[in-house]
Amino acid sequence: MSFRKVVRQSKFRHVFGQPVKNDQCYDDIRVSRVTWDSTFCAVNPKFVAVIVEASGGGAFMVLPLPKTGRIDKSYPTVCGHTGPVLDIDWCPHNDHIVASGSEDCTVMVWQIPENGLTLPLTEPVVVLEGHSKRVGIITWHPTARNVLLSAGCDNVIIVWNVGTTEELYRLDDLHPDLIYNVCWNRDGSLFCSACKDKSVRIIDPRRGQVVAENLEEPMALQELDSSNGALLPFYDPDTNVVYVCGKGDSSIRYFEITAEAPYIHFLNTFTSKEPQRGMGWMTKRGLDVNKCEIARFYKLHERKCEPIIMTVPRKSDLFQDDLYPDTAGPEAAMEAEDWVAGKTAAPILISLREAYVPTKQRDxxxxxxxxxxxxxxxxxxxxxxxxxxxxxxxxxxxxxxxxxxxxxxxxxxxxxxxxxxxxxxxxxxxxxxxxxxxxxxxxxxxxxxxx
Known part of the structure; x- marks a missing residue:
């Protein structure tokens, strides 16, 4: 008796990636050569920010999304740090606010003008000083306004109220070694950290406690044929798809996460010729729903930033509800004081249907x-x-x-x-x-x- 192998049905099995045309890239950008394992790029629906080479300090470039093509060498930068910038992150509740961490041991918060920079930006709106060594990780709270997390090479994590510049929580005894990465959960009640001691910790910052460490056997194990560079994971909670990019690698591998075993399902690999030095990830609000675009990456080359579009082939002329469930919008669900007081709130969701232009207008x-x-x-x-x-x-x-x-x-x-x-x-x-x-x-x- 022969058994036919059943092909798992999924609307994401045929997701394919495609780089944009050359004239839609950002050219002649001197991407930073600092040896650090952050993404070096941050994107939102209005701007793309890239950490760049700078003499005598640290800088990053902020470009309006439509400003593609060759970028003039004299284009102004954000250049207030006295040491190289290691990480940048856009505020999820204000598309003109970006935070940066640097080798100068400080965290700075910047406000970008409506149409981008016309002059070098040297004065941050906020300077946060509390780390004794370089600050390599910056990440905003997903639902509470003005709450920012920073992690330094002093193995310390600080949660700040940016509005008052005060330390809300200092976690200085939970990591015995270098912190590699930190990521909030969806409602910001917990965060997960990866450490050089090979431990993954789930931490409740308001209680200052580790909720879980050194988890049991993995639910699934996936070996990746990758270079020795760091892996940069990006998770989309709307589609349950994980994209994994390797620094120094030239591919993006993506997997679908399901509630049933084997939990992780390999979908496909996007491969290009040039290795990536960093990678930006566009929030759902910035995607083109008319093209069934479910993800967009901003791949950093040595002197270029290249958008890569991930789409699901569809023949229908209607808005694709299954691809675009309501997603996190730009409105904060609560204030910093509410979160400190113990409140937990999920993101305020918005529909992407309004971004859809009916095809009848293009008939x-x-x-x-x-x-x-x-x-x-x-x-x-x-x-x-x-x-x-x-x-x-x-x-x-x-x-x-x-x-x-x-x-x-x-x-x-x-x-x-x-x-x-x-x-x-x-x-x-x-x-x-x-x-x-x-x-x-x-x-x-x-x-x-x-x-």
Whole structure:
């Protein structure tokens, strides 16, 4: 008895990545050469920020998203740190506020003008001093306004109230070694940290306690053929897809997380020729829902930032509700004082349906006026004369009303022909779409050894 291998059904099995065209990249950017394992890039719906090389201090560049192409060497930067910038993060509740951590042991918060920088920005709105060694990790609280977490090479984590510049919590005895990464959970009640001592800790910052450490056996183990560089994971809670990018690697691998074993399902790998030196990740609010875009990365090369778009192929002209459930919006769910008082709140969700432009606005439209103009030199049915004949030309000039009337009937015929052709093309596209689906199913069976 033979058993057929069942192919797991998922709408994300055919997600594919595609880099944008060269003129949509950000060129001639001197990406930082500092040996640090942060992303070096932060993105929101208005700006892309990249840590860059700077003489005599630390700097990062902030560009409005539409400002693609070659960036002039004299373009202004955010340059208030006295040491190299190691990490940057946009505030989730204000698209003009960005925080930075530096080798100069400080955390700075900056306000970017509406249309970007026209002059170098040297004065932060807030300076936070509390670390004794360089600050390599910066991350905003997901739901509480003005709450910012920083981690330094002093193995200390500090949670700040940016509005008052005060330390809310100092966690200085929970990590015996260098902290590699920190990430909040969705409502900001806990955060997870990875440490050089090979421990993963889940921490409640308000109680100053480790909730869990050195977890039991992993739910699933996935080996990645990667270089020795750090892995940069990005998790999308709306789609339960994890993207893993390796620093120094040239690929983005993505997996779907499910509630049933084996929990982690490999989807695909996007590979390009050049290795990445860092990676930015666009929040859901900045994606193009009309193109079924579910993720967008900003890959850093040595001197370039290249957007990479992840899309789910769809033939429907409707808004794709299953791809875009309500997502975290820009409004804070509570104030810093509420969170300190013990309140926990989930993100305030928004619908992305309003960002969808119905395709009817882009449908083929027949301009009757242009058809009439194009049909004027055609044969006039009432006279039977060629439009190139001199007598026909004189008749047209003498009796324009007759010519237009005759052409109107012919214009109607042209409209009908055009509409018939459009209908034929739509039928052809639909047939090709069905053929593509069949071919994809055959390819899937071949890939899984089900011949």
């Amino acid at each position: 083929f439209k027949v301009s009757r006026r242009s058809l009439l103009q194009e049909s004027r030199p055609a044969v006039a049915p009432s006279s039977g004369l060629s439009a190139t004949h001199p007598s026909a030309m004189s008749q047209s000039a003498a009796t324009p009303a007759i010519s237009i009337s005759a052409a109107t009937g012919e214009g109607g015929q042209i409209i009908e022909e055009v509409l018939r052709e459009v209908a034929s093309l739509r039928a052809l596209v639909a047939a090709q779409g069905e053929r593509i689906v069949r071919l994809e199913e055959q390819l899937s069976r071949l890939e899984n050894g089900d011949v």
